[in-house]
Amino acid sequence: MKKIYIVLLLLCCCQWACSQDKATKIRESFLSGQPSELLVVSHRGDWRNAPENSLQAILNCIEMGVDMVEIDLKKTKDGHLVLMHDRLINRTMNGKGNAEDYTLAELKAMNLKNGAGCKTRHKIPTFEEVMLLCKGKIMVNVDKGYDYFKEAYAILEKTGTADQCVMKAGLAYEKVKAENGEVLDKMIFMPVVNLHKEGAEAIIDSYLEHMKPAAFELVFDNDGPEVQRLIKKVRDSGAKIFINTLWPELCGGHDDDRAVELKQPEESWGWVVNQGAKLIQTDRPALLLEYLEGKKLHD
Known part of the structure; x- marks a missing residue:
């Protein structure tokens, strides 16, 4: 039984190392002067098959081999960074109003909508949750999020993902x-x-x-x-x-x-x-x- 545990541990370590290598490879390709390989950036994740800016939309991108996922940030009433493109939550959640008018717990009690405007089982993710999901697997491009540059960087430092993220303005x-x-x-x-x-x-x-x-x-x-x-x-x-x-x-x-x-x-x-x-x-x-x-x- 002990040998089985050791084998499983080694397999997990190998899988983790491979994912780390994937992220490193993407970053090196991004920063290198070699034009031989282009990088694909998916807008708001795989939003045609999952709610935009959702964990599932990002996971789909990781699984299909996308190099970078583009996301957007808003801040909740109690100071958490969450993924949301619009100023209002009306289009993408089964609620109304500004994201900043709700606490994280209140937003988590709601559901995300899909591209057809139908309620799904998916919940709004925090920026920290997203970076932990992406860690070692894919680069992240923060589009609407410059207003939270320093706060976003603090989360990148906390999650050890600063080298995987691109901020822009x-x-x-x-x-x-x-x-x-x-x-x-x-x-x-x-x-x-x-x-x-x-x-x-x-x-x-x-x-x-x-x-x-x-x-x-x-x-x-x-x-x-x-x-x-x-x-x-x-x-x-x-x-x-x-x-x-x-x-x-x-x-x-x-x-x-x-x-x-x-x-x-x-x-x-x-x-x-x-x-x-x-x-x-x-x-x-x-x-x-x-x-x-x-x-x-x-x-």
């Missing part, structure tokens, strides 16, 4: 540095830049001069010469490029639905790949993984 370097300078260099921070808006290049230049970010999230509502020039400028700087293919206005018309519904993957995902993107955020993670694997751009 569509703000100028000077503002981010002034507000969160003490934690800015302790984790990966990714600026979000709207390339079609006035002043985009100045924002890029400021980050490149003062911070040299590992990656930029680039948003653009057209694919004209000026947009492509700025994409090339970021790429030539050595920073990674993160492009959203969620809907046309985020990627100059090279979106998921064009790939899937119009059956034009080369004009959508293929175009993004050709821009030198390292990370593609999608609402169609399984299909994007299949596409990239077919191109030998993802394991």
